[in-house]
Amino acid sequence: xxRWTRLWExxxxxxxxxxxxxxxxIYPLLWVLRYMFYDYPxxxxxxxxxxxxxxxxxxxxxFWASVRNTFVFAGGKLLxxxxxSLILAxxxxxxxxxxxxxxxxxxxxxxxxxxxxxxxxYLIFNSYNGMxxxxxxxxxxxxxxxxxxxxxxxxxxxxxxxxxxxxxNYMLLFIAGLQSIPQDLYESASIDGAGPAQRFWRITVPxxxxxxxxxxxxxxxxxxxxxxxxxxxxxxxxxxxTDVMYLYLYKLLFPLATSGTPADQQFGYGSAVGFAxxxxxxxxxxxxxxxxxxxxxxY
Amino acid sequence: xxxxxxxxxxxxxxxxxxxxxNNNGASQSAPASGSASASAPASAPASKxxxxxxxxxxxWTDDRHDQEYIKSLIDRFNADNADNIEVELTVLSENxxxxxxxxxxxxxxxxxxxxxxxxxxxxxxKGYLAPIDAYVTDEMKTKFSSxxxxxxxxxxxxxxxxxxxxxxxxxxxxKDLFDKAGIAKPPESLQEMVxxxxxxxxxxxxxxxxxxALNFKNPKSAFDRSIREILSLSGYQGLGYDLKTAQFDFxxxxxxxxxxxxxxxxxxxxxxxxxxxxxxxxAQFAAGKIGMYLSFSTEPGVYKDQFPTTINWGxxxxxxxxxxxxxxxxxxxxxxxxxxxxxxxxxxxxWKFMAYLYRDEVLTAYHEQGFGIxxxxxxxxxxxNPDVPGMEGFLVGDSDSIWPVSPTVTPEGANYGDAxxxxxxxxxxxxxxxxxxNARYNDALAKAVEKGEVKAEADPSFDPSKLxxxx
Numbered sequence: 001x002x003r004w005t006r007l008w009e010x011x012x013x014x015x016x017x018x019x020x021x022x023x024x025x026i027y028p029l030l031w032v033l034r035y036m037f038y039d040y041p042x043x044x045x046x047x048x049x050x051x052x053x054x055x056x057x058x059x060x061x062x063f064w065a066s067v068r069n070t071f072v073f074a075g076g077k078l079l080x081x082x083x084x085s086l087i088l089a090x091x092x093x094x095x096x097x098x099x100x101x102x103x104x105x106x107x108x109x110x111x112x113x114x115x116x117x118x119x120x121x122y123l124i125f126n127s128y129n130g131m132x133x134x135x136x137x138x139x140x141x142x143x144x145x146x147x148x149x150x151x152x153x154x155x156x157x158x159x160x161x162x163x164x165x166x167x168x169n170y171m172l173l174f175i176a177g178l179q180s181i182p183q184d185l186y187e188s189a190s191i192d193g194a195g196p197a198q199r200f201w202r203i204t205v206p207x208x209x210x211x212x213x214x215x216x217x218x219x220x221x222x223x224x225x226x227x228x229x230x231x232x233x234x235x236x237x238x239x240x241x242t243d244v245m246y247l248y249l250y251k252l253l254f255p256l257a258t259s260g261t262p263a264d265q266q267f268g269y270g271s272a273v274g275f276a277x278x279x280x281x282x283x284x285x286x287x288x289x290x291x292x293x294x295x296x297x298x299y
Numbered sequence: 300x301x302x303x304x305x306x307x308x309x310x311x312x313x314x315x316x317x318x319x320x321n322n323n324g325a326s327q328s329a330p331a332s333g334s335a336s337a338s339a340p341a342s343a344p345a346s347k348x349x350x351x352x353x354x355x356x357x358x359w360t361d362d363r364h365d366q367e368y369i370k371s372l373i374d375r376f377n378a379d380n381a382d383n384i385e386v387e388l389t390v391l392s393e394n395x396x397x398x399x400x401x402x403x404x405x406x407x408x409x410x411x412x413x414x415x416x417x418x419x420x421x422x423x424x425k426g427y428l429a430p431i432d433a434y435v436t437d438e439m440k441t442k443f444s445s446x447x448x449x450x451x452x453x454x455x456x457x458x459x460x461x462x463x464x465x466x467x468x469x470x471x472x473x474k475d476l477f478d479k480a481g482i483a484k485p486p487e488s489l490q491e492m493v494x495x496x497x498x499x500x501x502x503x504x505x506x507x508x509x510x511x512a513l514n515f516k517n518p519k520s521a522f523d524r525s526i527r528e529i530l531s532l533s534g535y536q537g538l539g540y541d542l543k544t545a546q547f548d549f550x551x552x553x554x555x556x557x558x559x560x561x562x563x564x565x566x567x568x569x570x571x572x573x574x575x576x577x578x579x580x581x582a583q584f585a586a587g588k589i590g591m592y593l594s595f596s597t598e599p600g601v602y603k604d605q606f607p608t609t610i611n612w613g614x615x616x617x618x619x620x621x622x623x624x625x626x627x628x629x630x631x632x633x634x635x636x637x638x639x640x641x642x643x644x645x646x647x648x649x650w651k652f653m654a655y656l657y658r659d660e661v662l663t664a665y666h667e668q669g670f671g672i673x674x675x676x677x678x679x680x681x682x683x684n685p686d687v688p689g690m691e692g693f694l695v696g697d698s699d700s701i702w703p704v705s706p707t708v709t710p711e712g713a714n715y716g717d718a719x720x721x722x723x724x725x726x727x728x729x730x731x732x733x734x735x736x737n738a739r740y741n742d743a744l745a746k747a748v749e750k751g752e753v754k755a756e757a758d759p760s761f762d763p764s765k766l767x768x769x770x
Contacts, residue, residue: 128570
């Protein structure tokens with residue numbers, strides 16, 4: 001095979017990926033970078049407005065509230081998901097009876113549609129006939145319905161739903177990391193008299209460092225970008241208490257259906273919000289990567 | 300090997316492309332879910348005097364309640380028309396407007412669309428609709444003359460649709476719960492509504508029944524089916540627009556919100572109502588857990604088919620702010636039904652089907668079978684009342700009328716539904732909330748007027764008590 005034939009063949013094989021990346025990745029990105037300087041409702045002539053969309057962004061209290069909500073949502077989800085998935089991974093990586101079945105059980109939520117999970121959680125937690133309230137009231141632990149999805153507790157409930165859907169996925173990644181730790185390290189430590197807790201903190205956690213760094217980074221990105229379960233359960237309500245950045249952005253671009261007059265799509269302002277949210281998530285990821293750089297230096 | 304795989308992929312892709320090209324454009328664009336084909340069977344009557352090339356017309360609607368009736372009309376039209384026209388029906392569920400946007404941007408637009416007052420203006424602005432002035436006969440112009448309105452079905456002097464039926468809005472109440480609480484009749488003022496909701500809750504709370512509810516998951520949707528009607532009967536435009544000054548003024552809206560807030564603080568609203576969509580709320584009403592709510596005249600059909608119920612319920616005129624009726628109950632979504640796509644290559648054929656649906660026979664049956672309340676005077680006069688339980692409370696009467704259209708604008712920040720609901724739940728300074736809404740909506744209105752998107756003309760002589768009623 002000549003060099004030219006190889007080049008031709010490689011180019012041909014790369015073409016679909018490059019074409020798709022250009023069409024579905026680069027083009028929309030350029031579109032957003034252009035339209036964030038325009039006022040465009042999706043019809044008629046777009047109007048150049050300079051930095052107006054960014055000025056509006058700075059005074060848009062609902063957007064900044066959604067940024068705060070995103071930090072609470074992502075923080076809560078990470079605090080539950082990472083430790084829980086690590087504990088489950090350590091337990092199910094041992095010689096526990098039925099561990100394969102349990103792994104499948106915990107992984108199941110990952111393969112179920114987020115919308116379905118969210119509807120089920122809504123049915124479990126809603127105040128008027130949700131199963132949790134019914135049970136607690138029957139047991140006499142509640143005198144009346146508790147507002148799991150009310151203004152004061154909705155965030156906690158959507159965090160629980162999101163964490164439940166994510167734990168199995170990270171558990172599996174941790175198991176893959178655990179299985180790459182050489183067994184002779186544990187054997188040597190045991191011979192030297194190390195107990196289970198010492199083996200966990202002195203071998204498992206440090207040896208998982210590089211894997212954990214990647215898993216936490218993926219979890220941070222997913223948590224900051226996640227909005228699907230919230231959209232189904234609360235649509236960002238009540239009164240904006242669960243409105244996160246990407247849901248706020250979604251509603252600017254695709255206003256949710258109402259029985260009344262539909263709102264205009266706001267592609268220009270939505271593009272500016274999209275740019276700002278991408279910057280925020282990117283900055284958080286970079287900051288984490290910098291802070292966690294030592295996790296990568298185990299070996 | 301790689302080249303061979305690429306070749307296989309390429310052939311496969313091409314085959315997919317050919318496969319979809321073999322379908323007609325209309326069925327290509329029809330979304331996979333929620334669609335229903337009502338095209339004529341392959342063995343259409345041989346006796347039909349079909350002439351010329353076959354023309355396939357696609358009709359998109361988001362009406363589910365009347366689809367069986369519309370399908371039967373399409374079957375009849377497909378079998379009987381002498382012009383070799385075949386109509387295909389696509390029934391979409393949610394996100395109709397988005398599906399239409401996608402269809403038009405990808406050049407797969409339907410020929411005929413279901414239009415509602417809420418989306419017609421937007422569709423005209425987006426250039427989706429073709430004027431129908433050239434098609435409308437003098438007889439039709441006479442029949443619909445009192446219902447051809449600027450900003451509703453006529454824009455810049457061009458006509459885009461014709462009316463059929465409209466929706467009245469009413470207080471929907473559970474008579475059993477009213478009886479149990481010792482309340483003799485539905486409330487006529489907001490104070491009575493607050494008091495009744497409290498009484499019903501006190502009498503029914505132990506069994507999970509509460510006085511009031513709305514679909515507060517989407518506050519704007521909840522208020523647009525409730526406060527809108529309370530305001531119009533009280534003499535104010537229902538969406539916060541002052542027709543006399545051509546400016547937004549949410550002052551009257553704020554007065555109503557204070558009563559809603561009182562019901563919330565009294566604990567008279569169903570727990571979890573802030574997370575309720577309309578259908579789960581209706582399910583709770585059908586189960587006898589809600590004393591009253593406000594909604595459209597679609598409700599009798601809902602409790603007949605969607606959530607059959609054994610409770611004793613009825614519809615009544617909404618209460619007013621102070622118990623005095625200073626205006627009329629607004630009939631909504633009344634000026635439009637069907638519209639022809641500007642992108643249609645078969646506009647003449649689309650009009651033929653549209654005219655077929657606008658025959659007296661069809662409009663009368665549509666009303667009598669309870670699919671909508673006719674607003675066309677010549678039909679409303681002779682049609683019998685629909686035989687749907689509960690519909691008697693929703694029929695057009697002395698207190699109902701169509702209101703002048705108000706401009707639609709999208710303000711910066713929260714809409715009035717979200718802003719007032721926030722006040723309702725967490726309190727604050729109502730005067731500030733109202734002033735902020737007035738400022739943002741009027742700013743958006745000024746910009747929209749400047750861009751030529753809407754018209755806002757003051758009518759200082761407007762008198763809500765003198766609107767022409769439809770009885």
